[in-house]
Amino acid sequence: xxxxxxxxxxxxxxxxxxxxxxxxxxxxxxxxxxxxxxxxxxxxxxxxxxxxxxxxxxxxxxxxxxxxxxxxxxxxxxxxxxxxxxxxxxxxxxxxxxxxxxxxxxxxxxxxxxxxxxxxxxxxxxxxxxxxxxxxxxxxxxxxxxxxxxxxxxxxxxxxxxxxxxxxxxxxxxxxxxxxxxxxxxxxxxxxxxxxxxx
Amino acid sequence: xxxxxxxxxxxxxxxxxxxxxxxxxxxxxxxxxxxxxxxxxxxxxxxxxxxxxxxxxxxxxxxxxxxxxxxxxxxxxxxxxxxxxxxxxxxxxxxxxxxxxxxxxxxxxxxxxxxxxx
Numbered sequence: 035x036x037x038x039x040x041x042x043x044x045x046x047x048x049x050x051x052x053x054x055x056x057x058x059x060x061x062x063x064x065x066x067x068x069x070x071x072x073x074x075x076x077x078x079x080x081x082x083x084x085x086x087x088x089x090x091x092x093x094x095x096x097x098x099x100x101x102x103x104x105x106x107x108x109x110x111x112x113x114x115x116x117x118x119x120x121x122x123x124x125x126x127x128x129x130x131x132x133x134x135x136x137x138x139x140x141x142x143x144x145x146x147x148x149x150x151x152x153x154x155x156x157x158x159x160x161x162x163x164x165x166x167x168x169x170x171x172x173x174x175x176x177x178x179x180x181x182x183x184x185x186x187x188x189x190x191x192x193x194x195x196x197x198x199x200x201x202x203x204x205x206x207x208x209x210x211x212x213x214x215x216x217x218x219x220x221x222x223x224x225x226x227x228x229x230x231x232x233x
Numbered sequence: 234x235x236x237x238x239x240x241x242x243x244x245x246x247x248x249x250x251x252x253x254x255x256x257x258x259x260x261x262x263x264x265x266x267x268x269x270x271x272x273x274x275x276x277x278x279x280x281x282x283x284x285x286x287x288x289x290x291x292x293x294x295x296x297x298x299x300x301x302x303x304x305x306x307x308x309x310x311x312x313x314x315x316x317x318x319x320x321x322x323x324x325x326x327x328x329x330x331x332x333x334x335x336x337x338x339x340x341x342x343x344x345x346x347x348x349x350x351x
Contacts, residue, residue, distance in 0.1 A: 044273065048271040137344070210348045217345075218338065
């Protein structure tokens with residue numbers, strides 16, 4: 035079969051979407067993805083629906099983990115993938131795999147449970163990986179000034195913090211745009227990132 | 234082999250459930266360590282007719298360039314299993330993958346412009 039090896043392999047890049055359980059990662063990805071957010075282990079996830087964050091999860095030690103992802107065709111040669119980190123702490127060992135080679139990360143925050151994003155913020159800060167913080171507006175949640183959120187999290191002044199509505203395509207697009215600005219800003223500064231991402 | 238044997242599974246578990254790494258012969262480490270979730274994999278050369286089950290399925294899925302994560306989803310195996318199988322197939326010359334190095338700044342700007350225009 036001639037010609038099979040001549041196929042042009044397009045460029046695939048990825049952005050990671052992180053944050054606590056139930057913060058809206060899947061919604062965020064679904065708002066802009068051209069495919070329904072896929073998850074790689076749906077069958078096994080269904081077992082854990084309604085179980086997570088409750089006691090008794092330990093019984094299911096062989097459980098693997100769902101991984102949300104969405105896809106956006108940027109142009110015929112370039113596709114952007116969005117990957118959601120598993121929200122549960124016990125799967126944080128998977129983050130290295132997710133983050134390796136990522137352009138950057140969106141950390142989603144729910145102001146009602148702001149502490150849920152601490153592990154994600156700590157992780158990406160320690161990796162020296164570019165990220166933005168997106169405060170997801172939930173109905174009924176108190177509105178906070180983004181600077182208050184920055185202060186509460188002890189974020190340095192150069193990390194962008196912005197509000198978003200994870201259900202809105204435009205809002206998600208703006209967050210991704212802000213992240214790309216941040217990625218470019220980090221890259222363009224002479225201070226080189228450490229090789230923290232290479233293993 | 235049939236389903237009558239007593240198995241160390243919960244009674245209400247799906248009878249078709251196969252421990253994931255049975256498919257890889259128990260191996261959990263891919264031959265290639267550099268496969269990422271978004272690495273695009275594509276079938277190359279003539280498909281080996283002796284490939285069976287998941288391996289054959291993977292090669293068929295990769296007729297068009299497909300990410301490792303999508304392969305796992307479409308073939309219905311956990312990611313760790315997909316990585317082992319894909320790297321076996323790359324070594325066997327059935328699949329090729331391309332891993333971009335760090336993207337140059339102009340490329341990042343192009344991505345940003347595309348994203349802004351979504």
